[in-house]
Amino acid sequence: MASRNWLGDALELEGSCVLCLHFLLFVVDFSDQGRLTKEQVEQMVRDAEKYRAEDQGYAAKVKARNALESTAYNVKNSLAEDKIRAKLSAEDVAALRAAVGETTKWIDEHGGEGNQTTREEFEAKLKEFEKVCGPVWQRFLKAEKEHKDSQDNKGEVDLEV
Numbered sequence: 001m002a003s004r005n006w007l008g009d010a011l012e013l014e015g016s017c018v019l020c021l022h023f024l025l026f027v028v029d030f031s032d033q034g035r036l037t038k039e040q041v042e043q044m045v046r047d048a049e050k051y052r053a054e055d056q057g058y059a060a061k062v063k064a065r066n067a068l069e070s071t072a073y074n075v076k077n078s079l080a081e082d083k084i085r086a087k088l089s090a091e092d093v094a095a096l097r098a099a100v101g102e103t104t105k106w107i108d109e110h111g112g113e114g115n116q117t118t119r120e121e122f123e124a125k126l127k128e129f130e131k132v133c134g135p136v137w138q139r140f141l142k143a144e145k146e147h148k149d150s151q152d153n154k155g156e157v158d159l160e161v
Contacts, residue, residue: 064122
């Protein structure tokens with residue numbers, strides 16, 4: 001069989017991706033040897049199932065980590081806004097800043113690549129963070145609603161005679 005430059009041919013294809021290229025090279029290697037045996041196909045299916053479960057677990061872990069990280073940074077960014085910070089008590093601002101600092105430090109220590117932190121640990125940390133931040137934000141939102149309602153009522157005219 002004549003040797004072809006499969007890599008070069010594959011790279012010239014428009015819209016190709018790295019995974020497609022990798023699969024193409026994998027198939028080419030086997031096609032030079034002949035067909036796959038039934039056992040090889042079954043092993044590939046078993047490996048795919050095994051890796052699918054691992055991939056789903058890893059994706060869930062990443063999702064949990066991202067939820068924790070984005071929540072912490074959303075609170076941090078909200079505290080950077082003067083109009084929000086001005087409507088919170090000094091104690092609430094201090095509590096939120098402490099929670100953000102502790103959480104981002106924990107993420108830095110436990111959230112890196114290759115770390116063995118589980119999805120459940122990220123979710124537990126998020127709940128812990130929300131226990132501190134939730135009541136503060138509830139008070140803030142309630143005060144905002146009351147302020148808005150009072151502003152809306154100032155513009156109303158009593159038409160009853």
